[in-house]
Amino acid sequence: MFKYLVALLSFGLAIWTLPEWFSVGSCLLKPWLLQPTAGLLHQDVLALYNGNRSSKGLYLAILGQVFDVEKGRKHYGPDGGYRFFSGRDASRAFVTGDFSEAGLSDDVSDLSPSQIVALYDWLTFYEKEYTPVGRLIGRFYTERGEPTEALQQAEAHLTEGLKLKAQAEEENRVYPACNSEWSSAAGGRVWCSEKSGGVHRDWTGVPRMLFSPGSGRTRCVCVRLDDRTRSNNPHLRQYKDCPPHADSCLLSQD
Numbered sequence: 001m002f003k004y005l006v007a008l009l010s011f012g013l014a015i016w017t018l019p020e021w022f023s024v025g026s027c028l029l030k031p032w033l034l035q036p037t038a039g040l041l042h043q044d045v046l047a048l049y050n051g052n053r054s055s056k057g058l059y060l061a062i063l064g065q066v067f068d069v070e071k072g073r074k075h076y077g078p079d080g081g082y083r084f085f086s087g088r089d090a091s092r093a094f095v096t097g098d099f100s101e102a103g104l105s106d107d108v109s110d111l112s113p114s115q116i117v118a119l120y121d122w123l124t125f126y127e128k129e130y131t132p133v134g135r136l137i138g139r140f141y142t143e144r145g146e147p148t149e150a151l152q153q154a155e156a157h158l159t160e161g162l163k164l165k166a167q168a169e170e171e172n173r174v175y176p177a178c179n180s181e182w183s184s185a186a187g188g189r190v191w192c193s194e195k196s197g198g199v200h201r202d203w204t205g206v207p208r209m210l211f212s213p214g215s216g217r218t219r220c221v222c223v224r225l226d227d228r229t230r231s232n233n234p235h236l237r238q239y240k241d242c243p244p245h246a247d248s249c250l251l252s253q254d
């Protein structure tokens with residue numbers, strides 16, 4: 001008798017956990033049978049977690065990583081200002097700010113390296129603030145949970161973006177930006193101070209135009225005249241009608 005009871009219980013348990021066996025890798029089962037806790041979710045399962053009345057909860061995905069954002073229901077719930085992020089991966093919109101249906105896409109292939117850096121900053125935010133649920137099968141993860149080429153490309157752009165960011169920070173340290181002001185009566189003025197460009201330092205420097213060959217643009221930077229190597233940079237130009245040692249220059253109208 002006991003033997004039959006054990007067999008019956010085992011059979012019952014096996015039937016009960018059946019959906020979990022299939023939640024990784026198979027789309028044959030109806031979405032409502034699939035359990036998200038197994039670590040991999042299909043898009044149609046994620047869509048059930050959009051916070052609507054009949055929904056199973058509140059999830060969103062970014063770069064293929066799924067988070068439970070129930071804690072932020074005021075943002076992501078049906079009445080929240082960011083409800084369109086729920087139940088989907090709209091990675092692209094996190095950096096473009098395009099919240100139209102077309103803009104709420106997971107295609108990040110044409111974003112610039114610096115946009116990809118900003119996107120990973122959002123991912124870090126979700127990792128810190130919300131509970132991870134798993135990975136979304138689709139653009140960034142395969143049926144087996146492996147990173148796709150799209151994710152590898154995003155990661156390569158991240159590396160490049162971080163390098164460019166570090167270079168820009170170093171350039172800003174060496175050539176801090178000037179303060180600037182403009183009024184219709186007095187015109188423009190640029191000047192240097194020991195805090196200009198957000199770089200706290202023990203020197204002031206003099207304003208110079210720094211030409212960026214890549215962008216074709218110029219910006220005002222503060223240059224240490226006692227540092228020969230840096231002040232002799234061929235991409236630096238003096239402001240017209242401004243004495244070479246002045247720490248403030250009026251901008252001519254022409």
Ligand code: HEM
Pocket residue numbers: 072075082093094095096097098
């Ligand atoms: C690319 C553009 C933007 C994106 C992707 C974005 C996204 C978000 C997201 C996802 C949240 C919720 C964060 C959380 O889970 O706590 C949030 C919160 C917030 N956003 Fe935005 N946002 C954007 C632009 C803006 C702009 C332009 C403003 C202001 C003019 C703004 C104001 C706010 C405020 C005030 C909150 C916090 C609300 C609160 O804590 O009650 N956002 N944003």
